[in-house]
Amino acid sequence: MAMAQGAQGPQDMFTVPHTVGRVLCCMCGVSMAPNAANMCVACLRSQVDITEGLQKFVTVLYCPECGRYLQPPRTWVKAELESKELLTFCIKRLKNINKVRLVDAGFVWTEPHSKRLKVKLKIQKEVVNGAILEQGYVVEYTVEDHMCEKCSRVAANPDQWIACVQVRQKVDHKRTFFFLEQLIIKHNAAASAINIKQMHEGVDFYFANRSHALKFLDFLSNVVPTKSRHDKQLVSHDTKSNTYNYRFTMSVEICPVCKDDLICLPQKVAAGLGNIGPLVLCIRVSNSLLLLDPQNLRNAYVDASQYWRVPYRPLLSSRQLVEYVVLDIEHDRGVGSSSGKFALADVQVARIADFGKNDTTFSGRTHLGHLLKVGDYALGYDLYGANTNDLELDKYKGLVLPDVVLVKKSYEEKRQRKRGKARPWKLKALPMEIEPSAGGKQDEEKMVGEYERFLEELEEDPEMRSKIALYRDAAYREQSETGSMTDGEEPPSVPLEELLADLRLEESSRAESEFDEDMDDP
Known part of the structure; x- marks a missing residue:
């Protein structure tokens, strides 16, 4: 073992470490790693300025009314402060930037009201004898207010x-x-x-x-x-x-047909849709109507051209919905008793308004067998007591109308204690000029009530929520309910993961600047 170690010793002694040669700068004599110009970085920068010929000061035009920047000759670009769109716009405004290689770019923070934008660029360029020099410099943009053609026309x-x-x-x-x-x-x-x-x-x-x-x-x-x-x-x-x-x-x-409306289809339309109905519910409205027969779960789509070829109005609308309580329910287990998100069931219901007055009950079929159970409340159309004056309905000879057509589950009782309280989410609104109505305060109260029902409908319908944008309300503060009794089931609400953050660039830039100052402090 000792001889083996002794045999390896001389080989280790002849191992020569690899060293990088160094040369002296041809101008100042400083020892440096060799390069194609044989000059150190300081001397190379003193001899060559790769930013020569590039713009250091640029003037841009900004419309204060619509918040857009002019991209010559006539294009106006929408961009927020310190956004990637604004950074791209600023770089495109530079002349001769294509003669160098752009390595990095970023904003240098300035006061939002200073009318100045500063962009720090890092560029590379081949200089003496093929040596590549990298250099950073700052471009200052002066923002001048200039109204665009559209805004100037509106202002005039x-x-x-x-x-x-x-x-x-x-x-x-x-x-x-x-x-x-x-x-x-x-x-x-x-x-x-x-x-x-x-x-x-x-x-x-x-x-x-x-x-x-x-x-x-x-x-x-x-x-x-x-x-x-x-x-x-x-x-x-x-x-x-x-x-x-x-x-x-x-x-x-x-189209005057809205979601949850009850429709009596004309005979010609019903025949064209495969003899569906004739009493159907509108369960979805997009660029076409989705109609559902609550008696057998058959559905059909009606696009705009089909509807306006033979137009019809709802037999009963959502304003005429009546609240019922479910007394008994028996699910249908037969073939075709479930389709998609609906399930057929036979129900026995009573009107909430009849409690304490009479013992009138109604029996019928519903497509809400997957939602309802005994004791639940549901909204439906009272065909037993409704005055249906419809010409299309009179054309069906021998048609037996059901006493009730349930439309959706009701959460009215559970919403009573939460009504009037703030929601953790909000919706944005268009900047509209509102024409004064003849009804005055009465019309305003009606509008507020309809908007509240619209918000409740958003909470109940996830498919409807997926088409629009809901934002977190920064002013919302959760309130703990003390002394309130609950029955274990809360009304539908909007999950927090579906909400979008209402971003404000002024606040975010201020927070970033404070963070940078904290990082600079020792």
Whole structure:
């Protein structure tokens, strides 16, 4: 063993470590690692400035009304402070930046009101004898206020519009417009509108360009079943250049059938849908109507063209819903008794309003067998006591109407103790001018009640919530309920994971600056 170790010893003695050679700088004589120029970094930078010819100061135009920046020649770009969109815009404004290699870029924090943007760039360029030099420098952007063409036209005359889209629905509630407003906000469909006015039966959208109005009209036809009519009015005519100026008005009518409405289908329509119904419920409204027969769970889709070919109105609407209590329920186990999220069941119910007055009960079939149990409350249409004056219904000879058609489970009793309290979420609203109504305070109270019911419907319907954006309410403070008795089942609410953060860039930039100061402190 000792001899073996002695044999390996001389081999280790002849191992020569690898060392990197160093040379002297040809200008200052400092020892350095060799490079193609044989100059140290300090001398190389003193001899060559790779930022020469690049812009250090740039002026950009900003519209304070709409918050957009001018991308020459005529494009206006929407960008928030210290966003990646603004960083891309700033880099594109630099001339000759393509002659160097851009390695890194980032904002240098400035006061939001300083009208200055500073961007720190790190670039590389090949210099003497193929040596690559890397250098950083700061570009300062001076922000000058300049109103864009659209905003200047609105400021000069708010009524100076080119195209108007008049959206109307002939119903006695605003549920559709509440939902449509949230869809418009989520998809930013009314970004080009110069003015929005809330009218008696709908909303008017004003645009400075006809193409913007046509784009908005196309959006409406993709989210709700509509029909439209186009008109134009001559404003001025130049006989020398043969040019005409028109104002375009586009009237849009939304289908009067809404979610949860009870419909009696015309005989021609029912036959075309496979003899469904004729009493059906509208369970979903998008660019088409989803109709469900609560007696056998058969459903059919009706698009806008099919509806307007043979239009019909609801037999009973959601304003006529009556609250019932479930006395007995027997689930149907036969073939076809369940379809998707519905299940058939035979129920026995009684009206809440009849308690203490009579012992009248009603029996029928419902599609809510998966939700209801004995003791639950449900909302439905009272066909036993309703005065249905419908011409289409009279055409069906020998049709036996059910006493009750249940529509959805009711949480009214459980909501009583929570009504009036703040919610942890909120919705955004369009900047609309509200036309004063003749009803005054009565109409305002009606609007507040309808909006509250719309919020409750959002809490009950996850599929409806998935189409819009809900935001966390920063002002919400959770209140602990003391002394309240609960029966173990709470009304539906919006899960926190579905809420979006309502980001404010001023607060986030202030928080980042405070964090940077804390990190700089020893």
